[in-house]
Amino acid sequence: MAYKNYILVCAGTACESSKGIALYKELEKELKAQGAETEAQLVKTGCFGFCEQGPIVKILPDETFYVKVGPQHAKQIVAEHIIKGRQVEELLYDKEQKGKSANEIGFYQKQKRIVLRNCGVINPEFIDEYIARDGYAALEKVMFEMTGDEVIEELCNAGLRGRGGAGFPTSLKWKFTKNIKADQKYIVCNADEGDPGAYMDRSTCEGDPHSVLEAMTIAGKTVGASQGYIYIRAEYPLAIERLNNAIDQSREYGLLGDNILGSDFSFDIELRLGAGAFVCGEETALIASIEGKRGMPIPRPPFPAVKGLWGKPTVINNVETWANIPMIILKGSSWFNRIGTESSKGTKVFALTGKINNSGLIEVPMGTTLREIIYDIGGGIANGKKFKAAQTGGPSGGVITEEFLDIPIDYESLQGIGSMMGSGGMIVMDEDDCMIDITKFYLEFTVDESCGKCAPCRIGGRTNYNILDKISKGQGTLEDLDQLKVLAQAMRKASLCGLGQTAPNPIMSTLNYFEDEYLAHINDKKCPAGKCKDLLSYTIIEDQCIGCTACARVCPVNCISGKVKEVHLIDQDQCIKCGQCFDKCNFDAILKG
Amino acid sequence: MTTTVEKKKILTPEIDAFIEKWREKPGNLIMVLHRVQEEFGYIPREAAFEVSSALDIPVAKIYGVITFYHFFKLTKPGKTQIAVCMGTACYLKGGQDLVDECERSLGVGLNTVTEDGEFSVEAVRCIGCCGLAPVVTVNGEVFGSVTTKQMSKIIDQFKGK
Numbered sequence: 001m002a003y004k005n006y007i008l009v010c011a012g013t014a015c016e017s018s019k020g021i022a023l024y025k026e027l028e029k030e031l032k033a034q035g036a037e038t039e040a041q042l043v044k045t046g047c048f049g050f051c052e053q054g055p056i057v058k059i060l061p062d063e064t065f066y067v068k069v070g071p072q073h074a075k076q077i078v079a080e081h082i083i084k085g086r087q088v089e090e091l092l093y094d095k096e097q098k099g100k101s102a103n104e105i106g107f108y109q110k111q112k113r114i115v116l117r118n119c120g121v122i123n124p125e126f127i128d129e130y131i132a133r134d135g136y137a138a139l140e141k142v143m144f145e146m147t148g149d150e151v152i153e154e155l156c157n158a159g160l161r162g163r164g165g166a167g168f169p170t171s172l173k174w175k176f177t178k179n180i181k182a183d184q185k186y187i188v189c190n191a192d193e194g195d196p197g198a199y200m201d202r203s204t205c206e207g208d209p210h211s212v213l214e215a216m217t218i219a220g221k222t223v224g225a226s227q228g229y230i231y232i233r234a235e236y237p238l239a240i241e242r243l244n245n246a247i248d249q250s251r252e253y254g255l256l257g258d259n260i261l262g263s264d265f266s267f268d269i270e271l272r273l274g275a276g277a278f279v280c281g282e283e284t285a286l287i288a289s290i291e292g293k294r295g296m297p298i299p300r301p302p303f304p305a306v307k308g309l310w311g312k313p314t315v316i317n318n319v320e321t322w323a324n325i326p327m328i329i330l331k332g333s334s335w336f337n338r339i340g341t342e343s344s345k346g347t348k349v350f351a352l353t354g355k356i357n358n359s360g361l362i363e364v365p366m367g368t369t370l371r372e373i374i375y376d377i378g379g380g381i382a383n384g385k386k387f388k389a390a391q392t393g394g395p396s397g398g399v400i401t402e403e404f405l406d407i408p409i410d411y412e413s414l415q416g417i418g419s420m421m422g423s424g425g426m427i428v429m430d431e432d433d434c435m436i437d438i439t440k441f442y443l444e445f446t447v448d449e450s451c452g453k454c455a456p457c458r459i460g461g462r463t464n465y466n467i468l469d470k471i472s473k474g475q476g477t478l479e480d481l482d483q484l485k486v487l488a489q490a491m492r493k494a495s496l497c498g499l500g501q502t503a504p505n506p507i508m509s510t511l512n513y514f515e516d517e518y519l520a521h522i523n524d525k526k527c528p529a530g531k532c533k534d535l536l537s538y539t540i541i542e543d544q545c546i547g548c549t550a551c552a553r554v555c556p557v558n559c560i561s562g563k564v565k566e567v568h569l570i571d572q573d574q575c576i577k578c579g580q581c582f583d584k585c586n587f588d589a590i591l592k593g
Numbered sequence: 594m595t596t597t598v599e600k601k602k603i604l605t606p607e608i609d610a611f612i613e614k615w616r617e618k619p620g621n622l623i624m625v626l627h628r629v630q631e632e633f634g635y636i637p638r639e640a641a642f643e644v645s646s647a648l649d650i651p652v653a654k655i656y657g658v659i660t661f662y663h664f665f666k667l668t669k670p671g672k673t674q675i676a677v678c679m680g681t682a683c684y685l686k687g688g689q690d691l692v693d694e695c696e697r698s699l700g701v702g703l704n705t706v707t708e709d710g711e712f713s714v715e716a717v718r719c720i721g722c723c724g725l726a727p728v729v730t731v732n733g734e735v736f737g738s739v740t741t742k743q744m745s746k747i748i749d750q751f752k753g754k
Contacts, residue, residue, distance in 0.1 A: 014722040017735035051724030197681035199721030234627060234664050235720065272620070273627050275662030276718070292620035294661040310619065353682035353723035360724055394681070427681045441684055451661070556697065556741060578690055578741060 005040035005082055006060040010120060012047030012206055013199075013238055015054035019071060023055050026074035031082070034075075040082045046207015048120035049361035050107055053093060058120070063101030066091040107358050110376050112339065114347050115200075115323040116363045119207030124242050127249040130210040136255055138329035139214050139221075143261055146329075148178055148222045155325070157333035159345035164190060164281070164318035165393065165422045166498070167344070167411040170325075176305035177313040178223040185225035186314040187216045187267075188304075189322055190286060191232035191239070194278035195394035196445065198425030200349040201319035203361050205232065205239035208323065209246035213269060215325035217256065219315050220267040228269040229309070231286055235276065243271060278395075278449035281423075282497045283308075283316045285451070296451045297497035318423065320349055340366035344410035348421065354391075354428035355382050367408040370400055374428060385430035389513070393422030395442045395449075396502030398509025399435070418509045420502075434531035435514040436521055439506045440468040446503040457500025460491040464507060471518065473534040474525035481518060484511065530592050533577040537593070542567050544589035551581035551590065603639045604647075608632060612647050622650060622658060626665060635666035671706045671713030673751045676730045680719030683727040687741070691727055692716055694744040711752070 009015075009024045024044060031037050040059075048056045053067035057077065064087055066077070073091060080086045093105055102108060113119075122129035130136070142151055156171035177185055189212055193201040205212065216228045232240060247269055250256040258266045272290045279285045280295040287309050289295035308314025324346060328336045337345045344366040350373070353359045357379035364373060370390055374380065381387050389399040398419035407413050411421050429438065443465040452458045464487050470476045488504030495501045511518060520526050527535040540551075540560075545567045552560040552568060559575050562568030570581070582590045604612075611628045615621040625648065629640050636659055645652045659665040677683075677691045692703065695714045699707055706713040722728050725737025729744065731751055739747070 013720075014724050017722050017725060017728075018737060051722070054724065194718070196679070196684075196719040197723055199719065199723065202721050235717070273624060274664075275623060275627070276664035277662050278718075289623065290620050292622035292624075292658070294657055351723060353726065354685050359682070359726070391681070425681065427685065429685065433685060438681075438685070441681070554742075556694070556745075576693065578693075580741065 003039065003041040007040050007042050007077075007082070008045045008058040008060065008120065009042065010046075010048050010054060010056040011044040012051070012054075012119075012203055013236075014047070014051040015056060016238070018054050020055040022071040023057070023069055023074060026071040027057075027078065030074045030078040034078050034083060036078055036082050040078075043123050044125065045121060046119040046124050047116075047203040047361055049111075049116065049203075049363075050358065051361065052357070052359040056120075057091075058102055063103065065093055065102035065105060067093045106379065107360070107362075107377055110368065110372055111363050112347050112365050113363050114327050114336075114339075115204060115211075115320050115349050116207070116361070117327070118211065119203060119361075122208070124207050124209055125245055127210060127246065127253060127255075130208070134330060135210055135326075136214055138326035139217055139255065140261060141329055142218045142221055143263055143265065148224070151218065151222045151329070152178065154333045155328060158328045158336040159333075159340075160321065160324055160328060160336070161344065161411065162318060163320035163324070163348070163423070165396070165420065167421060170317060170321055173305045173315055173317070174219060174223055176303070177225075177315050180306060180313045182313050184227070184310075184312045185223055186309045186312055187219045187223070187225045187228035188286070188290070188309065188314055188316040189216055189228070189230040189232075190281065190283070190316055190318045191230055191236075192274045192280050192286060193233060193236075193319075193423065194281045194449075195423050195425045197353055197427050198351045198394060198423055200351055200361060200424045202233075202236050202239050204319050204323050204349075205236070206242050209239075209243045210250065211323045211326055212243075212319055213246055213250055213256065215317075215322035216269060217260065217267050218325060218329065219317075221260075221265055223313075223315055225315070226267055228267065229272050229290055230269060231272050231274060231280070231290055233276070234273040240271060240273070247271075277451075278445070279451045279497070279499050282499060285497065286316065287314065294451070296453050297499075299496060320424070341408055341410045341413075343412050344421075348409070348424060350392075350424045350426040352378050352426050352428070354426075355385060355430040355433070356380070356428040357382050364409075366410045369406050369408055371405040373409075373426070374405070378428065381428065381430050383430075385432065388429045388431050388433060389435070391419075391427040391429065391438070391506075392425065393420035393502075393505070394425045395445045396420060396498065396505055397422045397425075398505050399429075399513060401513045418505070418512055420505070432529055432531065434472075434527050434529035435510040435517050436468060436472050436527070437529075437531045439510045440465065440472055442506040443468055443503070446499060450499065450503075454494075454496040454500060456491045456494040457496070457503060460487045460495075461500070461503050463487055464491075464504065468507070471521050472527075472532045474521060474532075476518075476522040478522060480522070481511070526593075536577050537572060538570055538575060538577065538579070538582055539572075539591045540568050540570055541589050541591050544587050546587055546589070548587070550584050550586065554580045554584045556580065601639075602643065603637060604629070604643045605632060609647075612644070616648070622648060622655065623662075626655075626659065630665060633669075635669050637669075668706070669710075670715075671711055673712050674732055675712060675714045675748070676717045676720075677714065678718075678720050678722075678726070678728040678730075679716040680721075680723065680726075682723035683719075686726040688716075688727045690741050691729060691739060691744050694741045695748065698745050698748050712748070 547565040
C-alpha cells in the first residue's frame with residue numbers, strides 16, 4: 001500500500017541520546033490515536049548529519065525538515081502536518097524555510113552524498129529498503145558481468161584512495177592480494193574509529209550497514225577470499241547491533257554465506273570487537289587484535305595485502321572506503337572521477353565539531369574549501385567568536401589557520417600545510433582555545449595509546465608531553481622548544497608505526513603557526529587564550545563591582561566573599577579557576593588574566 | 594577441557610555456552626573476555642582462570658590482553674558509572690571541568706570507586722555525540738551540553754538510587 005506521507009525519524013546515536021526513541025514511539029502512538037495509520041508510514045532512519053539540531057524528523061514527499069523535535073511535538077505533527085497538510089512552523093529549522101525542502105537548507109546545499117547516500121533515507125534495519133535503492137545491484141554486476149581484473153581496473157580508473165587517512169590507492173591493495181596464490185585470503189573492514197571527535201564510520205555502519213557488507217563481498221569475489229571480518233569498536237553498541245542484524249538478513253537472502261546469488265562463490269562476514277585501543281587502527285595492530293592478541297604493530301613490509309591475518313593475504317579498507325565501492329561499480333569510474341580534484345577523487349565525510357554553529361556529519365566533494373565548510377555548511381563560529389584554527393587528522397594531524405581557509409581540501413594540499421586528511425575529524429577552534437593546551441591534549445592521548453613496543457614513541461612521546469606540560473605551567477624555557485623539535489624529528493623517523501610517526505604532528509604544526517603563543521607562555525608567563533589554568537587568575541575590579549553577589553553564588557568552591565552592595569573578593573588560594581564567576585558577572589567586573 | 598567439576602565456579606552457563614560456540618574459532622579470546630565483562634562489569638580474577646582452562650590459553654597471556662586494552666577492567670565499577678567524554682570536541686567545550694567537578698563532588702579521582710561502592714568515574718574517548726558536547730553518560734544514559742552546575746545536579750539525581 002502506498003502511503004501519502006513518510007515520516008523519517010533519525011535513530012542515530014546522537015539523536016537517540018536526545019530522546020529520539022521516545023519521539024518515535026510517541027509518533028507511532030499518535031498516528032494510531034488520530035486514526036492516521038494509513039496516511040503516513042513511520043520510518044526509523046540513520047543519521048541525517050545535522051546532529052546539533054537533533055532529534056530530526058523529515059517528512060516526505062514534501063521534504064519538510066523539522067529540528068529539535070521532542071516527544072511532546074508528536075501530537076501536533078500528526079494533527080497538523082499529516083492530517084491537515086500544514087507545516088508546523090515552530091519546528092522548522094529556519095522560519096524562512098517555509099515551503100522549502102531540506103536540500104535548500106544551507107547545511108545541505110554544498111554537500112554531495114555518496115557514502116552517506118542512504119543515511120537518513122532508509123531504515124537500516126530492513127534489507128529491502130537498501131535493495132530498493134539499488135542495493136546489491138553492484139554485487140550482481142561483479143558476480144555475473146565483470147572479471148576480477150575489470151573490477152580492479154574500474155577502481156583504479158575511479159581513483160579511489162583509502163579514506164582511513166593515508167590515502168593509499170584502493171585498487172593497488174586489491175591487486176596485490178588478487179595476484180598472490182594462497183589457499184585462504186581475507187577481507188577486513190576497519191571500523192575501529194579511534195580518533196577522538198570523529199564518528200563518520202559509526203554513522204555509516206548505523207545508517208547503512210549493507211553498503212559495507214556489499215562492498216566487502218565484492219572484494220571477496222574480486223580477490224578470491226571467502227571470509228570477511230569487521231573489526232569494530234565495542235563502544236559502538238548500536239552500530240554492532242545494526243551490522244549483526246544486516247549480516248543475518250543478508251544470509252537469509254542468499255547474499256552472504258554459501259553459493260551467493262546461486263553461484264559457486266561463497267563468502268561470509270563476522271564481527272570482531274575492539275577493546276579501546278587507538279593503535280588498533282593501524283592495520284598490523286588491527287590484525288593482531290583480530291587474532292586475539294595484544295594489538296601491537298609489526299614492521300611493514302610485508303604488507304597485509306601480501307601477508308596479513310593469520311599470515312594470509314588480506315585486504316583491509318576503512319568503512320568509508322567500502323561504502324564508496326558499490327556506487328563506483330554501479331555508476332562507473334567516469335562518474336566518480338569527475339568529482340573531486342586532480343589527485344583526490346570523490347567525496348570526503350567529515351565530523352564537523354568544536355566551536356561551530358552547525359555541528360554534524362557532512363560529506364563534501366574533495367576540493368571544497370575550508371571556508372565553505374565552516375561558514376556555508378557549518379554556519380560560522382559559535383557565539384560570534386573569532387575563528388582561530390581548524391584541526392584535521394586528530395592526534396596525527398595538524399592545524400589549519402585562517403590564511404589557508406581558501407585552499408581546496410585534498411590529500412596533498414592538507415599535507416602541504418602540515419596537516420593531513422585523516423579519517424575525517426574536523427575540529428573548529430576559536431580565540432578562546434589555547435594551542436599549547438590542545439597540543440598537550442593530543443600528546444596525552446598518544447602517550448596513553450602508545451603500545452610501548454618501540455622506544456621513540458614510548459619515551460619520545462612522554463618526554464614531549466612533559467615539556468608541553470612545563471610550558472603550559474609557565475615553567476618552559478626557549479631550549480625546551482628546540483628539544484621539542486629534535487624529539488619530534490626523531491619520533492617521525494624512528495617510530496615503528498603510524499601512531500608514533502605522526503604523534504609529533506600536532507607539535508610541529510602548532511609550533512609552525514602559533515610560535516608566538518609558545519613564546520607568550522615561556523617569556524611572558526601568559527596564556528593569551530586564557531585557558532592554561534596555572535597562568536590564569538581571576539580578580540575583581542573594585543570600581544566595577546556593585547556587590548550583586550551573583551559571582552559568589554555561582555562559585556562552586558565558595559571562595560568569593562563580600563556583602564551585598566559591597567565590593568567582593570576572590571580568595572586566590574582557593575580559586576579553582578573554573579571561570580564561572582567571569583561568565584556570570586553582568587558588569588564586566590571580573591578580570592581574567 | 595572443561596571446568597564444570599570445580600566448585601565455586603563463577604562463569605555462568607550462558608557464558609559457558611558462549612565459549613562453546615567460539616571454541617573452534619581462531620582469535621576468540623577477546624570476544625570471550627567481552628562476554629565475561631558484559632556479565633560482571635569487569636573481569637574477576639577467578640573468571641580469567643576459568644577462561645584460561647576453558648580455552649587452554651595461559652593466564653599470563655590472558656592478563657596480557659586484558660591490561661593492553663582500555664576497555665577491559667580489573668576492578669569492579671561503582672553501581673552508578675559516570676563516564677565523562679574526553680573526545681576533542683568535548684574537551685574544548687569543558688570536559689575537563691566536568692571531570693574536576695565529579696572529583697570534587699564525589700571525593701574520588703578518575704577510575705576509582707567511592708568507598709560505599711556507589712559511584713565510579715571514568716574519562717572516555719569520543720562517544721560520537723560531538724554535536725551535544727560536552728557529554729556525560731551515567732549508566733549509559735546520555736546527558737548533553739552539560740555545565741559544571743548541572744554535573745553536580747546529575748550526580749545528586751543518582752545518589753541513593
